[in-house]
Amino acid sequence: MSIKSFAAKLFAKSIHQKVQSWASKPVETQEKVFRDLMEQAKHTQFGKDHDFAGIKTFEDFAAKVPIRDYEQLKNYVDLVVKGEEDILWKGKPIYFAKTSGTTSGAKYIPLTKESMPFHIEAARNAILSYIHETGKADFVDGKMIFLQGSPILEEKNGIKLGRLSGIVAHFVPKYLQKNRMPSWETNCIEDWETKVDAIVEETFNENMTVISGIPSWVQMYFEKLQQKGGKPVGEIFKNFNLFIYGGVNYEPYRAKFENLIGRKVDSIELFPASEGFFAYQDSQTEKGMLLLLNSGIFYEFVKADEFFTEKPKRYTIGEVELETNYVLIISTNAGLWAYNIGDTVQFTSLKPYRVIVSGRIKHYISAFGEHVIGKEVESALQQAMQGTNVRVNEFTVAPQITPNEGLPYHEWLIEFDSDSSGEPENLEAFALKIDQAMRQQNTYYDDLIVGKVLRTVVITKVAKNGFQDYMKSIGKLGGQNKLPRLSNDRKIADFFKD
Structure with missing residues (x-):
């Protein structure tokens, strides 16, 4: 065992204990997050418009702050984009995560100095949780690849903006810099097919141990590796044993991946978004991902089959039930308030709270009233x-x-x-x-x-x-x-x- 892998195990144990301390007190943890958010945002434009200073309970909040999506919050976001301060959150955001919108063109999701660290910590803790549970840490000595967007950032009214994955690339810890692939130059290639070709050339002869990305695009990478090497990915990368993914359900891809790799590998599922990092898989044996209740995000849940009624009931963490389809509503330390991110979740466990992503509230088939998700x-x-x-x-x-x-x-x-x-x-x-x-x-x-x-x-x-x-x-x-x-x-x- 190397010094690095030994240190990783010690660090993993420490983080596991911290996670257990808040996971064992879910309602109290969320109540504290709620109070902190109200206190810190009461002097913002949004806070004044919605009387945050007078909000004492969640019921007060639900009465004064309606559920909104991006289009309905856009008037406030536009002021932030113009460079105005203290609109949705105190001061200015440090970044905008730029994503594709549906009716309003580009969407600008704020990232603040308070919210950004949680994106990084959650990804790190997911890996540390795996190390603590399995005892496997040798992979930290090998090379790791995170298939992501370009880290080249633009600037708008003094605030840098880019894809979330590109922004996160600027926060890779120093202890991972030597292990991380691809090179900065390759990561900056905009055209995806050209980029994947370059990544194949860069990584082909490396000791790749961890590979991460959205399954559909990692599949393209694996197929090109197989074409170049003429053998399964698991033979090209003999020490590759951990696949980290998010964005979509891995199960429909699993058989294809095992065929491309030539063997089974462990996997960790993540639930990140531009609006926040919500959950990660904390167990290789239990279904679902641990909902992150201590990450500057206050969660509400609306039953999906009631969501489009006039006044749907809004539930907090202590009121949710297993196997019910909920629309996920968030309020965050990036200045999103009662915000509908569009994802639906189901709880697989209430001790601790674990979820699976069940779909998108806008992505369904109900042409005949069937509401398939x-x-x-x-x-x-x-x-x-x-x-x-x-x-x-x-x-x-x-x-x-x-x-x-x-x-x-x-x-x-x-x-x-x-x-x-x-x-x-x-x-x-x-x-x-x-x-x-x-x-x-x-x-x-x-x-x-x-x-x-x-x-x-x-x-x-x-x-x-x-x-x-x-x-x-x-x-x-x-x-x-x-x-x-x-x-x-x-x-x-x-x-x-x-």
């Missing part, structure tokens, strides 16, 4: 693949409301792994397996099938790299960009039809 389609595909050699590169689902003939249906657009005989032998039988799994999970969908409102699932095969072509066509190839699992319209489906 991301977790359901991912689980259905996973069930259909069990006990088969089927492997899937990528997929999305859309409703077909007006077919040329027959009943409407849900169309599953799937890119199978055709390079390694990963396609089903009988496509219709595979579609029926998916359909049966969907009916078991979603009673509304089952009723529509039984009532002959819908026919069973129809699969459309997408050509190799088809989804990469789609993402490229909308300017979202690589980085933090993710393909929606579900659409309530046919914009994505029509791309392939055309």
Whole structure:
């Protein structure tokens, strides 16, 4: 054991004890975060407009501060972007994480000197939690790669801005600098395909032990490695044993990854976003990710099936239940207040509080009242693949409301792994397996099938790299960009039809 790995184990033990101290007191921890946020922001423009000084309880807050998304908070954000101080949070933010908006063009998510450290600590603590639980620390002596956006930052009214992953690249601890890959020059390449090619060349002969990124883009990296080396990634990188990912569910990719790697490796799931780092997987044996209750974020939860009612009930951490689909609402030390980030979560444990990401409140199919969510389609595909050699590169689902003939249906657009005989032998039988799994999970969908409102699932095969072509066509190839699992319209489906 090296000195570095020994030190990592000691550090991991210390951090584990700190985490347990707040995780064992969840309600008290969140109450303290709430009080601190109200106190620090009461003199801001937002705080004055919503009488933060008069807020004593969560009920006061819920009565005075409505749930908002970015578009509804934009008037305040625009003032911050102009360089004005004390608008959403005291002073000015130190960065803007620039993301793609839906109706307002670019979105500028503030990062403050109070919020930024928690993004870094959470990623670090996820790895330390793994070390503490498993006792495995040798990987700290090898090379680590984090597939991310360019760290080149712009500036707007004295505030630097860029992609969150690019901003985070400026905060890599000194003790990791020598281990971290790719080089700064390669990381600055904007074109994703060119960047991945350069990363392959840089890393091919290195002792890679940790690889991190969104699964769909790491898959591209692995495929290019395999093409260059003519053998599985696990043989190219013999000491690669830890995959860290976030952004999407890994399960639909797992069989494909194990085929590319040639063996199983441990994995750690993260739940980061520009708005905050919310959770990380703290156990290799328990389902879900530990919700970070002590990171400058106050959480509220609204039941997804009540979210679009006039006055949905807002729950705090002590009121949530297992296996209920909640819309995640946050108030943060970056100045986001009762903010809807768009993600839905389900609790898998209440001691401690662990969650899985179940989907997006805007990404669902309910063309006929079925309200199918991301977790359901991912689980259905996973069930259909069990006990088969089927492997899937990528997929999305859309409703077909007006077919040329027959009943409407849900169309599953799937890119199978055709390079390694990963396609089903009988496509219709595979579609029926998916359909049966969907009916078991979603009673509304089952009723529509039984009532002959819908026919069973129809699969459309997408050509190799088809989804990469789609993402490229909308300017979202690589980085933090993710393909929606579900659409309530046919914009994505029509791309392939055309």
